[in-house]
Amino acid sequence: MNARGLAVGFLVLGLASSACGAERICGACHSFPGFAEPAGAMQGPTLIGLLGRKVGSVRDFDYSDAMLEAGRAGIVWDEAMLRRYVEDPQAVVPGTFMAAPIFRDAAERERVLRQVLARRAP
Amino acid sequence: MRLRQILALVLALAAPAVFAQDKVTTKSWPVPKGSGPHDVAADPKPGGLVYYTAQRQGALGLLDPATGNVEQIPLGQGSAPHGVIVGPDGAPWITDSGLNAIVRVDMATKAIKTWALPTSTGYANLNTATFDRKGVLWFTGQSGYHGRLDPASGKLDVWNSPLGRGPYGIATTPSGEVYYASLAGSHIAKINLETGEATVIKPPTEGQGARRVWADSKNFVWVSEWNSGQVSRYDPATASWRVWKLPGEKPRTYSVYVDETDKVWLTDWGANAMLRFDPAKESFEIFPHERRGANVRQMLGRKGEAWAPESAHDIITVYMFGGA
Numbered sequence: 001m002n003a004r005g006l007a008v009g010f011l012v013l014g015l016a017s018s019a020c021g022a023e024r025i026c027g028a029c030h031s032f033p034g035f036a037e038p039a040g041a042m043q044g045p046t047l048i049g050l051l052g053r054k055v056g057s058v059r060d061f062d063y064s065d066a067m068l069e070a071g072r073a074g075i076v077w078d079e080a081m082l083r084r085y086v087e088d089p090q091a092v093v094p095g096t097f098m099a100a101p102i103f104r105d106a107a108e109r110e111r112v113l114r115q116v117l118a119r120r121a122p
Numbered sequence: 123m124r125l126r127q128i129l130a131l132v133l134a135l136a137a138p139a140v141f142a143q144d145k146v147t148t149k150s151w152p153v154p155k156g157s158g159p160h161d162v163a164a165d166p167k168p169g170g171l172v173y174y175t176a177q178r179q180g181a182l183g184l185l186d187p188a189t190g191n192v193e194q195i196p197l198g199q200g201s202a203p204h205g206v207i208v209g210p211d212g213a214p215w216i217t218d219s220g221l222n223a224i225v226r227v228d229m230a231t232k233a234i235k236t237w238a239l240p241t242s243t244g245y246a247n248l249n250t251a252t253f254d255r256k257g258v259l260w261f262t263g264q265s266g267y268h269g270r271l272d273p274a275s276g277k278l279d280v281w282n283s284p285l286g287r288g289p290y291g292i293a294t295t296p297s298g299e300v301y302y303a304s305l306a307g308s309h310i311a312k313i314n315l316e317t318g319e320a321t322v323i324k325p326p327t328e329g330q331g332a333r334r335v336w337a338d339s340k341n342f343v344w345v346s347e348w349n350s351g352q353v354s355r356y357d358p359a360t361a362s363w364r365v366w367k368l369p370g371e372k373p374r375t376y377s378v379y380v381d382e383t384d385k386v387w388l389t390d391w392g393a394n395a396m397l398r399f400d401p402a403k404e405s406f407e408i409f410p411h412e413r414r415g416a417n418v419r420q421m422l423g424r425k426g427e428a429w430a431p432e433s434a435h436d437i438i439t440v441y442m443f444g445g446a
Contacts, residue, residue, distance in 0.1 A: 024245040028264035028287055028306060043305060043331070043348065066415065090158070090434055095415035097391065099433070100158045100178040102202045102219050102247070
């Protein structure tokens with residue numbers, strides 16, 4: 001590994017070991033159990049009660065047409081669906097407002113996903 | 123994609139579209155499939171390179187508009203670049219949310235230099251950057267941070283932003299003041315460039331979702347409001363606001379860019395269109411995107427050109443105006 005590779009490696013390790021939990025990553029746009037909403041409206045729907053919920057079905061949330069169409073098609077959030085969506089939102093729901101995932105590394109993505117799932121509503 | 127489809131796409135993109143309004147023409151170029159171009163920055167020199175963040179491929183993209191050639195420079199393992207701007211040194215500067223770092227690419231050597239945020243800060247979800255008039259780079263982190271990097275000394279400071287999560291777009295006015303928008307916090311803030319303290323300024327519409335900011339030649343601060351579908355203008359001299367609703371049934375204003383004629387360019391995800399607002403006439407011109415769900419998340423320009431990455435289609439489009 002050259003010096004640049006080493007530096008990048010340290011960066012990634014530092015990031016992984018620092019406070020980079022789901023709150024910091026998902027919480028910029030979503031609320032979920034134990035994480036209070038700011039005063040303004042969030043850009044994404046709440047993750048509270050996500051699993052088992054029909055896509056595009058949070059009351060009064062202003063979804064993209066793509067998400068509403070997916071909901072009308074009967075798609076429901078389960079772990080497999082969520083895993084695919086977080087990996088590549090546009091591939092799963094073309095036209096969704098959500099941008100690309102921040103972590104391209106599969107293990108890192110899984111770690112954050114586990115944090116979200118672990119904090120789902122009782 | 124089959125060869126015939128690829129040829130059809132290239133031919134379609136090569137043919138410039140012409141809009142009746144003020145002879146605005148567009149031209150588009152494909153960038154690597156799956157790159158998800160998020161932000162774009164054009165070298166101020168006419169005909170110069172156009173940079174984009176290939177967010178989904180962890181790279182900085184370089185588009186040569188003269189030839190259509192594209193090159194991508196990988197930024198390292200874990201990279202997911204969000205914003206890119208051209209610094210006063212002529213180099214592209216990147217806010218990399220994957221690396222949690224500011225990144226500079228030297229265009230002569232293609233060398234990459236990285237400034238990581240302090241470990242004590244944690245993950246900032248870096249968003250966008252701007253340079254002040256002294257050559258200091260200011261940046262936002264959507265997790266609730268703003269900060270600065272002095273490239274001369276390498277000193278990097280980070281502050282907790284008031285009201286927490288949300289800092290998104292950031293811009294410098296001609297007079298040298300720096301403002302950022304807080305999307306989740308629904309406000310803009312002015313940064314004290316000495317102390318780093320940010321002062322919250324609330325637009326008149328509650329919960330409007332201020333997403334990006336840009337300044338015109340008169341130091342007015344223009345704000346794209348995602349939740350309200352409005353564009354608003356803050357006058358720092360009088361601390362007063364003006365607000366305009368975008369046309370259409372359900373506008374959602376994502377990005378804002380003010381060109382050298384003080385016309386305000388906006389992207390509306392509700393109408394899937396680029397808009398140009400004339401503050402003097404208080405009127406909008408609409409330029410529908412050619413492709414469904416273009417998802418243009420940011421704009422930046424140079425004289426006579428406003429550049430827009432269509433993140434959903436891996437395409438970069440330029441809107442040419444001003445007698446072009």
